[in-house]
Amino acid sequence: MTDGALAGELLTDMIRIRRMEEKCAEMYSAGKIRGFLHLYVGEEAVAAGSLRVLGPEDAVLATYREHAHALMRGVPMTTIMAEMFGKQEGCSGGRGGSMHLFDAQRRFYGGNAIVAGGIPTAAGLAFADAQLNRNRISACYFGEGATAEGAFHETMNMAELWQLPVLFCCENNRYAMGTTIDHELSQPDLVAKARAYRVPAASADGMDVMACHDVMARAVEHIRTKGGPFFIEFQTYRFRPHSMFDPELYRDKDEVAKWREHDPIRVFTEKCISDGVVTAEDVAAMERAAAAEVDEAVAFAEAGTFESLETLTANVMAPESVS
Amino acid sequence: MKTTYRNAVHDAIADAMRADPTVVLMGEDVAAYGGTYAASKGLLEEFGPKRILDTPLSELGFVGIGVGAAMNGLRPIVEVMTVNFSLLALDQIVNTAAPLRHMSGGQFSVPLVIRMATGAGRQLAAQHSHSLENWYAHIPGITVLAPATVADAYGMLTTALREPDPVVIFEHVGLYNTSAEVDTLAPTDIRRAALRRNGSDATIIAYGGCVPKALDAAGQLAAAGIECDVIDLRVLRPLDDATIMESVARTHRVVVVDEAWHTGSLAGEISARIVEQAFYELDAPIGRVCTVEVPIPYAKHLEDAALPQADKIVAAVRALFGDRTGTATR
Numbered sequence: 001m002t003d004g005a006l007a008g009e010l011l012t013d014m015i016r017i018r019r020m021e022e023k024c025a026e027m028y029s030a031g032k033i034r035g036f037l038h039l040y041v042g043e044e045a046v047a048a049g050s051l052r053v054l055g056p057e058d059a060v061l062a063t064y065r066e067h068a069h070a071l072m073r074g075v076p077m078t079t080i081m082a083e084m085f086g087k088q089e090g091c092s093g094g095r096g097g098s099m100h101l102f103d104a105q106r107r108f109y110g111g112n113a114i115v116a117g118g119i120p121t122a123a124g125l126a127f128a129d130a131q132l133n134r135n136r137i138s139a140c141y142f143g144e145g146a147t148a149e150g151a152f153h154e155t156m157n158m159a160e161l162w163q164l165p166v167l168f169c170c171e172n173n174r175y176a177m178g179t180t181i182d183h184e185l186s187q188p189d190l191v192a193k194a195r196a197y198r199v200p201a202a203s204a205d206g207m208d209v210m211a212c213h214d215v216m217a218r219a220v221e222h223i224r225t226k227g228g229p230f231f232i233e234f235q236t237y238r239f240r241p242h243s244m245f246d247p248e249l250y251r252d253k254d255e256v257a258k259w260r261e262h263d264p265i266r267v268f269t270e271k272c273i274s275d276g277v278v279t280a281e282d283v284a285a286m287e288r289a290a291a292a293e294v295d296e297a298v299a300f301a302e303a304g305t306f307e308s309l310e311t312l313t314a315n316v317m318a319p320e321s322v323s
Numbered sequence: 324m325k326t327t328y329r330n331a332v333h334d335a336i337a338d339a340m341r342a343d344p345t346v347v348l349m350g351e352d353v354a355a356y357g358g359t360y361a362a363s364k365g366l367l368e369e370f371g372p373k374r375i376l377d378t379p380l381s382e383l384g385f386v387g388i389g390v391g392a393a394m395n396g397l398r399p400i401v402e403v404m405t406v407n408f409s410l411l412a413l414d415q416i417v418n419t420a421a422p423l424r425h426m427s428g429g430q431f432s433v434p435l436v437i438r439m440a441t442g443a444g445r446q447l448a449a450q451h452s453h454s455l456e457n458w459y460a461h462i463p464g465i466t467v468l469a470p471a472t473v474a475d476a477y478g479m480l481t482t483a484l485r486e487p488d489p490v491v492i493f494e495h496v497g498l499y500n501t502s503a504e505v506d507t508l509a510p511t512d513i514r515r516a517a518l519r520r521n522g523s524d525a526t527i528i529a530y531g532g533c534v535p536k537a538l539d540a541a542g543q544l545a546a547a548g549i550e551c552d553v554i555d556l557r558v559l560r561p562l563d564d565a566t567i568m569e570s571v572a573r574t575h576r577v578v579v580v581d582e583a584w585h586t587g588s589l590a591g592e593i594s595a596r597i598v599e600q601a602f603y604e605l606d607a608p609i610g611r612v613c614t615v616e617v618p619i620p621y622a623k624h625l626e627d628a629a630l631p632q633a634d635k636i637v638a639a640v641r642a643l644f645g646d647r648t649g650t651a652t653r
Contacts, residue, residue, distance in 0.1 A: 059395070093428025102427035109394070110427065114418045120384050121419060124391015131347065131373065132396055151414070154384025161379070315429040316463045318487035 004277040010209045011272060012286045013048035014265045017068040019290040020077055021240075023298060024067065024084065024098075028244050032301070033084045035097050036113075038065040042239035045264035046171050047072045047141075049212025050234070053220050054139060059107040059125050061118035062141040064099035065238075066111050069141055073108045075101065077293055078300035087304025094307055095315065115176075116142060116149035119168070123155045126166035126229075137223050139167040144233075145176025147193060148184055156197040159229040167219055168194070168231040171206065173238045178250035194231035206236030207262040237262070324506065329499040331476035332362040332438075334508060336400060339484050340370050343398055346484065349376040349385055350402030359404050360440055360499050386412035386437065390420045390489075393435035398484055403439040406455050406493065413458075420489040421464035435489045436480070441469075442495040442532045442582055443630055449618035452626075454582040456493050456531070457589045460560040465489045467560040468513055471534035473503040475557060478511030486513070493559075495532030495582075516563040518570070522550030525640050526570040528593060529580040530556035533631050537580050540636035549640060559589060564596055571601045576643040578610040580631050585613040610639040 021039045028037050040047065043065075051072035054060065062069040070080055075091050083090025084098050092102045092111070100111040109125070112118035122140035129136045146152050147170065159166050170190055174181050181188045194201035200222060204215035212234060219230040237259040241248050272278040326334075340346045348363060348370075354377040357364035367375045378385040382403055389401035403409045409416070420433045443452035460467045466486060470479045476494070483490040490513070519534065520541050529537035534555045541551040552570045556562070571577055577597060581590035594609045615629040641648070 090428070092426060092430070095428050096426045100426040102430050104427070104430035109431070110423075112419070114414060117387075117414065117419055120387020120415060121391040121394070123384070124388035124393070125395040126391070127388050128392040128395035128397045131392070132345075138391070151383050151387065154379070154381035155387070157379055158381060158384055158388060162376075315425045317466075318424070318432060 006213070007210070007272050007277045008282065009052075010048055010213065011265070011268055011278065011283070012289070013052070013072060014044040014209060014268065015286050015290045016077070016293060017044045017048060017071060018265060019294050020067060020071065020080070020297070023294045025240070025244070027084070027298065033098065035099070036064065037084075037098050037244045038242065039240045040065055040068040040238070042259065042263070043171060043173060043206065043236045044068060045209035045212050045268070046206045046234045046236055049209040050169060050216035053213065053216040054137060056107070057136045059109055059122070059136065059138040060141070061109045061122045061138070062111065063115070063118065063143060064111070064113040066101055066141070067098070070101040070103065070108055070111070073103065074106045075103045075108060077297040081297035081301040082304040085301040085304060086306065087301060088307040089300070089304040093315070116146035116151040118142065119146065119151050119155045123159050123164050123166050126159070126164040127162065130162070130164055135224060137165050137167050137220060139169055141169045141171060143176065144170055144172040144174070144181055144190060145179070145184060146170070147190060148176070156194065156199055156229075156231075160197050160199050163228040165223050165227060166229045167223060168199070168229065170231065170233045171236055172233050173236050175238070175242070175251070177242045178246070180250070190233040191231070199229050199231045201231040201233070203233040203235065206234030207264045207267070209264055209268050324504065325502050326473050326505050326508070327500060327502045328473050328476045328494075329360065329362055331473045331508060332480060332494060333364065333366070335477045335480040336363060337366060337369065339481060340366070340374060343484075345396060346398040346400065347374045347376065347392070348400045348402065349378050349389065351378055351380060351404050353377060353402050358402065360494070360496065362494075362499070363402070382408050382411035383415055387415040387419065389435050389437070390415055390433055393433045394431055398434060400436045400438060400484070403437060405451055406439050406441040407450055407453050409439050416459070416465070416489070416491070417462055421462045424488060425464060432487045433489050434487050436483045436492065437489065438480070438492045438494060440496050441493040442497060443614075443619045443626060444497045444532065446621055446623055446626060448621040452619035454614070456559050457583050457587065457592070459491045460589055462560070465491055465560065466513060467491050467493070467558070469493045469495070469531040469557060469559055471495070471498065471531055471555050471557065473501065473505055474508065475511055477508035479513050479557070481510040482513045493531055497532045501535070513558055514561070514563065516557055516566040517555045518552060518566065519555045520551065520553040522552050523573060524549045524551060525576040525578065525643055526552040526554060526574045527578050527580060527636060527640065528554045528556060528567060530559060530589075531582065533580045533582055536631060536633045537636055539633040540640065543633065543637050544640055549644070551640065562593065562596070564600060567593065567597065568601045571597055572604050575604055575606040576640070577605070578612060578636060578639045578643065580612045580636055582614055582631055584616050585611060586616065588613050607643040610643055612636050612639050
């Protein structure tokens, strides 16, 4: 793939994520989506740039802000949207919702709504791979807020101690809900934090999709050749509130406006056009395709069906039992 | 052949590891030390450090690693030293392992076995003596076991390792040194309660470390002419209502024994089920013998007084017949 082709695909993916998320907000306002809804607008470069580096044999875990990760992992937008609508055609059968998207076929392990909850699980997947001599990576996405949780520290220690092929992908958007990084972390240098556990680490501009891609490629190469864990900090920013319930009392509009100047989609679009890699017409075509994909997803979700109450207690335990 | 409960646990792990190369054991001091309660002594020598793993003191982390490993082709047995320490791992058990099958719409399962020591009686005071089985029995998505006999210590663990969903096993610290004549150890079912003694006058329901106390009490009561059924619950989730109600329908009198505190105890849940399902069979109010509502004291006489004991069970059964002598207040 030439750089031009890669750039076009990265731009396409970021646009798909943004348009999907904007539609989610609209569907939330329309009452079609309920519960907590955490959107990824502003952070698209991270998921779009990094996830494509992994192979289908690798595993991915993410947080409650995971629509983009599911989409980049190949989960169809139709089943993602249907899940948020609570329909049984959703990727978790309507039992999970926005925060619990799953897809076993694509090794997408959710969707975890406990901050840092997926981190030990990711190390466990990696533990099994190491034990069974499989050359696979388990990538775990989490925010900088998760680095204050015990689960993060316990797992970093064990991942390095046991040389587990787990890739820690920290999306530092500078806010744990409404608490700034300076108020929550005694050591806000996340790379230093990782290195305290002797875990190899790198930081990247999370608003630059190519930088996200490149740092991920470096980390994946490191794990595949040298084994053991790797930690990446993606420095990013969310443009929208933490969730749809957030009145954003903790930051002023100027700060958001300043970060919007670094909008990963707009900046990368301008760069691609000035580099002659894509044309304005190409971008318009990407937008049309994304709009069509979003429309199809909403139509699929609308047409989906609600599960019968008769199966309310399904999937609590396996239907078959040895005893 | 005389076998201890401890050896039965050990043999269940060893036999499973010989039969299935994907079984691994991890936990604090399970390898070089041989297990705090010596249940894994010698396993490191036989199976090596790749399959018998000493973990750092990171209950949340290593239980979570067990969850992930179970989802990815291994059959981990995770030992948490005591139920008290398991509180540090509750998030991974309750928020991840238990609901994962459900919240993924049935796509994922977590075939993980978590073993932990439970209970009081060894003067280990307030932070090493809890009985919190009911906390786990509250959670849909997991099976909760409390083997009380040597045969079950082997058989329930063996069967648990064939379950597709998480199983939490409670081994009462007072049971490890108990022994029994057992010809062959074999897998046992993990869905039903067991009647350990037959009698037509009253039913004593107990589990784990309280089962020997219940049997002791039943022996004393028999000498006084009161014959008791003694039900060993064995399985704390799902509860085997049928065995309980069948007994209640015969004896019409019940005492539930539980090493947990009264408030919010499994004894309370069982009492409620009996009232719901067999109220008109009862000839007397249901009696409960639970732990006195105090953190477990260190001093032996105080600890003994706080816990269910055979004499308290005897008194509670007698009270069902109108004899209030010997019944303690809460």
